[in-house]
Amino acid sequence: MTAVLPHPERDEIRIEAVLHALADPVRLHIVRELARTEEGLSCGVQLDLGISASTLTHHVRTLREAGVVRVQPRGTARISTLRREDLDTLYPGLLNGILAAPR
C-alpha cells in the first residue's frame, strides 16, 4: 500500500499547513466532497470545479502535501481520500467543525 506520491506521515503534519490548505475555496470544496464518500474520488473526473486541469493538480498537491488527503493512482486516474483518521487524531473536532459550517 505504499504511496507513489509523497505524503507526510501523521507526525509530520503541521496545523499551519492544514489550515492553509483548507483556507482556499476550491480546496475546501474538494474536501467537502471527499467527506461525502468513503472510497475517495478522482477529482478531475468526478468533480466539476470550473478550473483547469493544471490548477486542479496544484490544489490536490497542496492538500496532499499538507496531509489532508491521500492520493492513490488507479489506472490513469488519481483517487483522493480524506485522511480522516489522521486529522481526527491530531486535531479532534477540527474536520467536523469545518464540515458543520453552514453552506
Place this chain on the structure above:
Amino acid sequence: MTAVLPHPERDEIRIEAVLHALADPVRLHIVRELARTEEGLSCGVQLDLGISASTLTHHVRTLREAGVVRVQPRGTARISTLRREDLDTLYPGLLNGILAAPR
C-alpha cells in the same frame, strides 16, 4: 456592548475567512494566547511577537474582520478576546481541534 470597530455578526462569519485568518503563523499564535485567557489581551502590550506595530494591527484586523476575535478599546489599548461562543456554535470542535494541535 456595541463595538466601536466593525465586527461581523455571527451569521456573517464565513468559514473561509476564519480558516484564512487562522492559517497564518502569527495569527495562530495570537489565537493560542487568547485561548489561555478569559479577559482578553492587549496584543501589542502583552505579547512579544517580534513584528512591528503596524504588522500587528494588520493581523488583529484580519482576525477581527473574519470574526475570530472581538476587539474592544480600553484606554489607548485594544483588548482582543476570542469569539469562542460564536465559533463553537458555528463550527463545533474546530477551535478545540486547532488548540489541541501538538506544538
Place this chain on the structure above:
DNA sequence: ACCGTACTACGAGATTCATCGAAATACGAT
C-alpha cells in the same frame, strides 16, 4: 502500435498578502 483520457511539469501573468517605516490619531497622565 496507436489513440484517447487523466494527470503532471513548467513557465508566466496577475493578484493577494505579510511586512515595514513614517506619519497621524487617541487617550491617559502630569
Place this chain on the structure above:
DNA sequence: ATCGTATTTCGATGAATCTCGTAGTACGGT
C-alpha cells in the same frame, strides 16, 4: 497644554500563490 504610550493608516516592497496554457508522461483500450 504637553508628553508618552498604544494603535492605526498609508504607501511601498517583496514573497507567495492562484490561475492558466502548453507540452509532456502514464496508462488502458482498440
